[in-house]
Every structure is written in C-alpha cells, then in structure tokens.
Amino acid sequence: xxxxxxMNFLNEIAQRFPDAVSLAAGRPFExxxxxxxxxxxxxxxxxxxxxRLGGDxxxxxxTLLQYGRxxxxxxxxxxxxxxxxxxxxxxxxxxxxTVGCQEALYxxxxxxxxxxxxxxxxxxxxxVGVHGAAGLADMPVLPVRESSEGIDLDDLVAVVxxxxxxxxxPRACYVIPDFANPSGVRLSRAARERxxxxxxxxxxxxxxxxxxxxxxxxxxxxxxxALDERAQVVHLGSFAKTxxxxxxxxxxxxxxxxxxAQGDQGxxxxxxxKIKSMLTVNTSPIAQxxxxxxxxxNGYSLRAANMRExxxxxxxxxxxxxxxxxxxxxxxxxxxxxxxGGFFLLLTVPFPVSDDLLELSAAKHRxxxxxxxxxYADSQPRNVMRLSFSHLRPDEIEEGLDRxxxxxxEQSAN
Amino acid sequence: xxxxxxMNFLNEIAQRFPDAVSLAAGRPFExxxxxxxxxxxxxxxxxxxxxRLGGDxxxxxxTLLQYGRxxxxxxxxxxxxxxxxxxxxxxxxxxxxTVGCQEALYxxxxxxxxxxxxxxxxxxxxxVGVHGAAGLADMPVLPVRESSEGIDLDDLVAVVxxxxxxxxxPRACYVIPDFANPSGVRLSRAARERxxxxxxxxxxxxxxxxxxxxxxxxxxxxxxxALDERAQVVHLGSFAKTxxxxxxxxxxxxxxxxxxAQGDQGxxxxxxxKIKSMLTVNTSPIAQxxxxxxxxxNGYSLRAANMRExxxxxxxxxxxxxxxxxxxxxxxxxxxxxxxGGFFLLLTVPFPVSDDLLELSAAKHRxxxxxxxxxYADSQPRNVMRLSFSHLRPDEIEEGLDRxxxxxxEQSAN
Numbered sequence: 001x002x003x004x005x006x007m008n009f010l011n012e013i014a015q016r017f018p019d020a021v022s023l024a025a026g027r028p029f030e031x032x033x034x035x036x037x038x039x040x041x042x043x044x045x046x047x048x049x050x051x052r053l054g055g056d057x058x059x060x061x062x063t064l065l066q067y068g069r070x071x072x073x074x075x076x077x078x079x080x081x082x083x084x085x086x087x088x089x090x091x092x093x094x095x096x097x098t099v100g101c102q103e104a105l106y107x108x109x110x111x112x113x114x115x116x117x118x119x120x121x122x123x124x125x126x127x128v129g130v131h132g133a134a135g136l137a138d139m140p141v142l143p144v145r146e147s148s149e150g151i152d153l154d155d156l157v158a159v160v161x162x163x164x165x166x167x168x169x170p171r172a173c174y175v176i177p178d179f180a181n182p183s184g185v186r187l188s189r190a191a192r193e194r195x196x197x198x199x200x201x202x203x204x205x206x207x208x209x210x211x212x213x214x215x216x217x218x219x220x221x222x223x224x225x226a227l228d229e230r231a232q233v234v235h236l237g238s239f240a241k242t243x244x245x246x247x248x249x250x251x252x253x254x255x256x257x258x259x260x261a262q263g264d265q266g267x268x269x270x271x272x273x274k275i276k277s278m279l280t281v282n283t284s285p286i287a288q289x290x291x292x293x294x295x296x297x298n299g300y301s302l303r304a305a306n307m308r309e310x311x312x313x314x315x316x317x318x319x320x321x322x323x324x325x326x327x328x329x330x331x332x333x334x335x336x337x338x339x340x341g342g343f344f345l346l347l348t349v350p351f352p353v354s355d356d357l358l359e360l361s362a363a364k365h366r367x368x369x370x371x372x373x374x375x376y377a378d379s380q381p382r383n384v385m386r387l388s389f390s391h392l393r394p395d396e397i398e399e400g401l402d403r404x405x406x407x408x409x410e411q412s413a414n
Numbered sequence: 415x416x417x418x419x420x421m422n423f424l425n426e427i428a429q430r431f432p433d434a435v436s437l438a439a440g441r442p443f444e445x446x447x448x449x450x451x452x453x454x455x456x457x458x459x460x461x462x463x464x465x466r467l468g469g470d471x472x473x474x475x476x477t478l479l480q481y482g483r484x485x486x487x488x489x490x491x492x493x494x495x496x497x498x499x500x501x502x503x504x505x506x507x508x509x510x511x512t513v514g515c516q517e518a519l520y521x522x523x524x525x526x527x528x529x530x531x532x533x534x535x536x537x538x539x540x541x542v543g544v545h546g547a548a549g550l551a552d553m554p555v556l557p558v559r560e561s562s563e564g565i566d567l568d569d570l571v572a573v574v575x576x577x578x579x580x581x582x583x584p585r586a587c588y589v590i591p592d593f594a595n596p597s598g599v600r601l602s603r604a605a606r607e608r609x610x611x612x613x614x615x616x617x618x619x620x621x622x623x624x625x626x627x628x629x630x631x632x633x634x635x636x637x638x639x640a641l642d643e644r645a646q647v648v649h650l651g652s653f654a655k656t657x658x659x660x661x662x663x664x665x666x667x668x669x670x671x672x673x674x675a676q677g678d679q680g681x682x683x684x685x686x687x688k689i690k691s692m693l694t695v696n697t698s699p700i701a702q703x704x705x706x707x708x709x710x711x712n713g714y715s716l717r718a719a720n721m722r723e724x725x726x727x728x729x730x731x732x733x734x735x736x737x738x739x740x741x742x743x744x745x746x747x748x749x750x751x752x753x754x755g756g757f758f759l760l761l762t763v764p765f766p767v768s769d770d771l772l773e774l775s776a777a778k779h780r781x782x783x784x785x786x787x788x789x790y791a792d793s794q795p796r797n798v799m800r801l802s803f804s805h806l807r808p809d810e811i812e813e814g815l816d817r818x819x820x821x822x823x824e825q826s827a828n
Contacts, residue, residue: 008688008691011484011691027480027481028480030475030476030479030480033475033476033479033480034475035460035474035475035478035479038456038478038479038700039453039456042452042453046449060449061444061447061448061449062444062447064449064452064660065444065447065449065452065658065659065660066441066442066444066447066659066660067441067654067659067660068660070425099513099694099695099697099698100694100695102692102693102694102695103693103694106692106693110550129692129695132691132692133692133693135692136524136689136692136693138552240481244479244700245479245480245481246478246479246480246481246482246698246699246700247698247700248694248695248696248697248698248701249698274422275550277422277425277546278516278520278543278546278547278549278550279516279517279520279547279550279693280513280514280516280517280662280694281513281514281516281543281662282662283513283662284513284660284661284662284663284698284701285660286452286658286660286661286700286701286704287662287698287700287701290700
C-alpha cells in the first residue's frame, strides 16, 4: 500500500464513522481552544511589530499582508522559545518557518537528496509522514530497528555501514526522541549521546522531530539539538500541538555549514529556503503572527502556555494505562508498553490487525485505532495497534476502551 | 544559473538596495490594505460557518483551529467565485485549496510526473516559479516559442511531436493566457480555442495559471477553463493579487478523471490532495477563513472586490506606456510591447542586460528591473528586461522611469 493511500485510508475511515470513538487520531486536545485567541494573538504580534519597526505602520502592514521573507518573520521569537523551553541556543537566521513540520521535513529531505544514492534512515515503525515526505523527495527509507529503549543503536551502525558498502550515501536518521509516534518511547540521555557519537563517526545527520517533548516531565533528557555540539542535528519543530494546529506553522533549525552554489559556505537553512521559494514561497505571515502572539503572551515559553494541556495529556495517559490493566490485565496475548508521556502507546493483541479488522471495529464496535503496519509503510498486518488518547475527554476514553475490549475479546475468541 | 539561485538573486538585490525604485517586483498594490480587514474577514467567515453548521460552536472551532480537510474548507466559496467571475462551472470537490498558487503548480506537476519520460511544456519566457516547481518535481521543461499573440501554436505542435518521437511523454503545457508573466500578452479567444483543440489531439493537459485575469477588461476572452468541454484544463488560481498575499492561499481546479490506486476512477484533485497530505497536510484554515470572508463580503466576486485595484493597475499601465514614449520615443534600439492589462511589459534595449548590469543599475541609478534571461532559466543575457508597475504610486513610476532612462542612455552610449 503506497503511503499516500495509507494516510488517505485512515482519514477516510474516520469520516465514514463519525460516531466511532477515535483512539486513532493524533490530534491535540481542543477543549481549551477559543476563536477569540486568534484575534488577540494577532494583535499582540502586531503591536510587537509596530514597536520593533519604530511605529512605521506601512511597514507593519506590508510585513503582515504582503509577500514576505522566505525564511519567515517569527524566526527570532522561535529562537527565543527554543532557548527558554529547550536550552537550545541557535542563530535565528538558521531557522526556516514552514507550513507545519511536514513541510520542514520535506524541505530537509529534498535538500539532502542529490541523486539516487542518497538514502534516509528512520527508526521503524515511524511516523507515516516521514515515509510520505521521503517518497516525494525520491529518497528511499532504510528502516532501523526500534528497541524498548527507543532505537537499536547497533542496528543503526549496521544499517549505515551496509548502505555505504552497497554504494549508497546515508544522509540522515529520522527520530522522534521524545515520545515517539507510534510507540510513545522516550530516548534516554545516554542513548541520545551515543546516537550523536555514531552520527559523528558515520558522518550522517540526525533529523530530530519534536512535536510532543514539551508536554513531558521538564526534568527529562534534553533534546538532541541541545546536546548537539557539532551541528549534526536538524531540529524539526511543530506548533500544531503546542501552538494551534489551524495556523499550520512549524519550523526547521538547520545550522549546518554547507557548500553553496559558488562553493562558498552557507547554512543549510538557506538551501531549505531556496526550495521553499519554489514550493510555498513563504509561510502565511498572518498565520505566523497568530503563533508569534502566543509566544509573546507567554514569555516565549510554550511549556508555560500549555500547563492545562500537559495536565490533560498526563491524566489521559494514566487513565488509558489504568483502563487497559482493568480490561486486559492477565489476558493471554494482550500487552502494552507504558510511555512516560506523549500522545500514543502500542497495544499488542493475540491476532494480526489488518485494515479489514479496523473496518469491522469501526462498523460494529464503533471504535477506531491504527494498525501498526501503516508505520512500516507496508500492508503486512502485525499483532500491534497504536492507541491515541490526546484529544479525548475522560468519558470518551472509558467508552472507547470498553468498545475496544469488546472487539479484542470477540476477535480473540474466533 | 539554477532557478533557485535566480529567485534568490532577485530577492536579495531588492533587499540590498531598499531605496531603489523597483520596476522588478510583481507585488500587488498595497495602498488599500488594512489590518482590520483580517479580523473582519475572519469573523465574516466564522459567522458563515456557524450558520452552515447549524450553530454548532464546537464544530466551528474545530474547523477553524484543528487539523482539517486536506482539500480545504473554502472550496465551495471558490467554486461560487469561479462561477460568478469567470463563468466556470466546477464541482467544489474538484478544487484543492493550496498554500498559494505555487503549491498548486507543484502538486499538479508531481501528480503528472510518473517517471523520467514525463515532460512539461511551457510558453517561454515563462514565470520563474514554473521552472522551479518543475525542477523540484524532476520534470524537464521543454520551451514553446512565444509569439506576439502569446504562443506560437505551430511550435507547440512541433515540440509535442518531437518529444513523442524522442520517447518522451509530454503531459501538459503551462500558460498564463491573461497578461502573461513576463510579457503581459493576452491570448485571443481564437488562440485559446486552437490551443484546446491541439491539447485534445495530442492528449496533453493545459495548465492555465490565472493570477491577473480579473483585473482585465471583463469583455475580454473567457478563461480556458471556461471554454474547456473535455476536462483538458487544470486551472491554477491565486488569491495573492485579488485576495491578500499574506494569506498565502491559492487553489487548483483539477476535474480530470484519472485511474486511482485500485484502477477505479477518481478526479485528479484527489491525487493532488494525497501529495499535499505529505507536503503541507492542509492549508491553514485561519488563512482560508480570511479569504473566505473576503469572498462572502463581496458576493463571491473578486472582480467587484477589486474595483479600486483594477483602476490603479490600468492607470499605472497607461502611465508607464506614456512615460516610455516620452523618454524613449524614436530612440534607436529601444522598443516595448503594449499589453492591455496585467502587471508587466517587456522593454527591448540596444544592449544585453545581464545580472551585472542590474547590479550597476541598482547601485548607481537606484532602479531595479528584471533581466529576461531569468524567465528562460538560464544566464544568457538578452536585450530585454521586464518592467513591473503594479505596486507603485504615480510619482514612483515617474521617478523610476527617469532613472531607467538615465541608465539606458548611459549604457547605449558605451
């Protein structure tokens, strides 16, 4: 099954069964959303811009309403947020503001892809969108085994070396170190450091995708970009979970020195910007202003801005874990992992879960989940499903797990 | 010179000489912009949505602030605008709302590109972005000669047949029928009809890009999509000039029946949406709401919404034409074409205009223009420059033409 079919199938089934409880959607909780925030954020950013531009209202209007800077207008605020929330110190000029994190991912892969020898590695199972972006960029994805610690680093070395031996150029390894999609696993600090050392030895980049990290325990390990001393990490950021998904704003931090067109040194961010100028030209400054206003109103801290959301996600995770124990504790062949945060976990069941079984679950039991084969970019059913709980209320979680238990018990009895 | 370098050079020189008069930028006139419009448009669309969703405020918030429909949320309003302004009758489900017209162009090319045999044709000189999008999609561009009528249709047939004879698959021909970029030429109705007949005979699509048409005389020829009886035209639309550039919203009308993954029939729009789901996921619904509100407030007519802008562009064109006559009438080797609308015209001078000469013009004479070689995606200087006048006030036009005359006379004397 091509990746685009995969995304499509999953979206489409959710639309066909609107009364099903969705343990499938990776959406942020929307209970705190307020449309008036959009206006206020925009005005907050507008005032900031007016101050910065010395009261030049023509320039303010031009910045917010005309065509604009390819790399974006809130790069300085994002750099400040990264410093405050993540301890990442980066030149704002190395940041490209993008149409969601997905565009940042595509731009990075397209920039790294020179010819058919260039390949991407990805901890697998991995986020569906990475297979999609790599496919668009004509870049094959070599899977690296996941482990209970997040990534099998010995396998990473082996895959890189095998690829090189086969005449390929492994350019980067994609990873979500904090609460991976789909597994929910968080890499230890030691694993991050070893992965950076491997990247240095093997001369590959790390593509660090970080949509969920800010909801985790702040005493957890630093991001890989914060540990990065040799510009080996391209950090991909999303405001879809911490900001507002409807703004469709994300970014890439790409401070790698690279050879430019005339052989001069530039930063990778400028190469991403050149590709972006051919793809979406620039990210809507209106949408950027909404995110910029949220950053300004919260002292540049999205961790501070998301206190209620963080509490919601933690409570949801605890409820799901307790609910699984209550319904499946001691049931043969049923097990699950126990992430310490994030939006997802993996549930193992005593039968392979195909798309056909998902249809049955949706139609008969009114509950949706995600067959894990979609994260392998194939259609080979495995005994594992991803459960998502980020956007649900407590009663919906209980109802969803009841329905899921009915489905699993019925299938196990077959 | 790679296309991305080309766009970059042109942007960069404008930034380096901010006090130069720019006869280079293709930006819309911003004198009527008002930041308060953003709030009002958003609220207008919000009320529309509330009515449509029967007052379900949770659904309204979800539509505007969550992840959303890949093909967009204002497709129905766009279909209505196309009916009112252009006489185009199209199913809203055949419309994909995109991050500006540039994304619509890329999605279309990526969908048409299956392997290295697929090629694009483009009337050349042509918009820089088409070379850029084709490059990203790994699709070679075969130039079709321009004529004083806009396109040399005999050459179109010859290029298609030569390509087929060489084992290539010409998939489409890109054209701006109304006030082309860079030449400003408008295709006659007869030329449009003949081009459609050729497309039918040769089994290629027409990619009709229409950023400027609405500013033209409404008694002019219909769009090619309005004349399209056999679904041969993919119509690419932009709200950057008629709506608000800062929203970064455009669209593709792609109602072609195509074979889907399982061999079933779908519309091309659904293939574009699948690619979009891997690239930008969906177009910001906040940005879409701003454009939607503008459509609603103007009875779906962007022609009606742009009466002042249309008058400005017409007056600017007349002023530039009169100003050129005054400054260059009878000067040997200097001539220009006389478009009936749009943002651009071509000025021929007695010497080749290179990027180096543009630098000199910027640094010494403080006037910017665009060397036409950028529209051929090469770096071979020709004796032609593009002049743009859309965003300038009358006094800026006069000053810019004075400076340009100084530059041209100085160079001609060398």
